[in-house]
Amino acid sequence: MMLEVRNLKLKYHTHQGKLRAVDGISFKLEQGDRIGIAGESGCGKTSLVRAIVRILPSNAVVEGELIFKGRELLLMDDEDFRKFIRWKEISIIPQSAMNSLNPVYRVGDQIVEAILTHSKVTKSEAWKNTGKLFEFVGIDANRMYDYPHQLSGGMKQRVMIAMAIALNPSLVIADEPTTALDVIVQHRILKKIIEIQKELENSLIMISHDISLIAQTCNKIIIMYGGRIMECGDIDRIFYHPYHPYTLGLKNAFPNINILEQNIVSIPGRPPSLIHPALGCLFAERCPFSQPICKKEEVSELEVEEGHFVSCLFTDEVEEFRRLAKDKDIWKMKS
Numbered sequence: 001m002m003l004e005v006r007n008l009k010l011k012y013h014t015h016q017g018k019l020r021a022v023d024g025i026s027f028k029l030e031q032g033d034r035i036g037i038a039g040e041s042g043c044g045k046t047s048l049v050r051a052i053v054r055i056l057p058s059n060a061v062v063e064g065e066l067i068f069k070g071r072e073l074l075l076m077d078d079e080d081f082r083k084f085i086r087w088k089e090i091s092i093i094p095q096s097a098m099n100s101l102n103p104v105y106r107v108g109d110q111i112v113e114a115i116l117t118h119s120k121v122t123k124s125e126a127w128k129n130t131g132k133l134f135e136f137v138g139i140d141a142n143r144m145y146d147y148p149h150q151l152s153g154g155m156k157q158r159v160m161i162a163m164a165i166a167l168n169p170s171l172v173i174a175d176e177p178t179t180a181l182d183v184i185v186q187h188r189i190l191k192k193i194i195e196i197q198k199e200l201e202n203s204l205i206m207i208s209h210d211i212s213l214i215a216q217t218c219n220k221i222i223i224m225y226g227g228r229i230m231e232c233g234d235i236d237r238i239f240y241h242p243y244h245p246y247t248l249g250l251k252n253a254f255p256n257i258n259i260l261e262q263n264i265v266s267i268p269g270r271p272p273s274l275i276h277p278a279l280g281c282l283f284a285e286r287c288p289f290s291q292p293i294c295k296k297e298e299v300s301e302l303e304v305e306e307g308h309f310v311s312c313l314f315t316d317e318v319e320e321f322r323r324l325a326k327d328k329d330i331w332k333m334k335s
Helices: 045-053 078-084 107-118 123-136 141-145 153-164 183-200 211-217 235-240 245-252 315-324 328-332
Strands: 003-014 017-029 034-038 060-068 090-093 171-175 203-208 220-225 228-234 302-305 308-310
Touching: 003 045, 017 045, 017 228, 034 045, 034 211, 045 060, 045 090, 045 171, 045 203, 090 153, 107 123, 107 141, 107 153, 123 141, 123 153, 153 183, 171 183, 183 203, 183 211, 203 211, 211 220, 211 235, 211 245, 220 235, 220 245, 228 235, 228 245, 245 315, 302 315
Parallel strands: 034 203, 034 220, 090 171, 171 203
Antiparallel strands: 003 017, 003 060, 220 228, 228 308, 302 308
16 A cells, blocks of 8 residues: 555634644555546645645644555654655645746756755766656756746646656655646646656656546546545546536536537535535535435445445435436526
């Protein structure tokens, strides 16, 4: 087992109260797995991965267990985590990676610094390795002497990928890696990430609000809403046989290029308050199939198929849900 997340909870102390960004998340990541985490903005995706790499603000409080290769990450002191885990074993391609490079340093210097910090190599060897990394991600090695402003958006993104794999980590986390890129560059970046993952045989966690993007790149998926898991399992099962109404809503919101005339159905309403979360299912207020019990009873994960888990009280009515969810009027009833 590469990574096991057990009942992870993350709260931010704010002036309004405690904001529950992650509320009891559990999942497992095997060697070579590509897991996508999808959901609307504010559902807790980025907070979850930032808890894993421990780059949280001072007002954050984390509870639960993060077991990485048999080691409990939350019990490690900061110095050991920085020295032995971050970048060396777990690296991250951050959100808005194009703005993550220091504008006053050459891009190569920034990768060389990471290599020298965590590896026992000479500076010349670090530069040589950086040149190989640039070529590996499809950039001419001479561009490592450029400054960030001299590179295009797609090139900056690939530089961040090069930095993320510089130490051949076991786990790479990509947080919205194609944000602000045009669709052609998006395709190239995603293709390169998967090529690298397969060649290095490491594991990948992909964060995105775009369920179709995750379907193209991952073999497993976690659907998050309000800091909790609504549905998780193999990508094919969830994409073609979704159970949770929220997953149905996300899928309906993306067009199918094989269908000329289709209704794009959006989910009305807003995400729930994470400071004063409602009782029961957090999606109940926006769910067209909710019953009074949904707002009262705590929902536990149910295994509907092998490895396919759903947090819904009415999984036995899924065929009817799938049929009705395509109708815009069904969703308008909750607006």
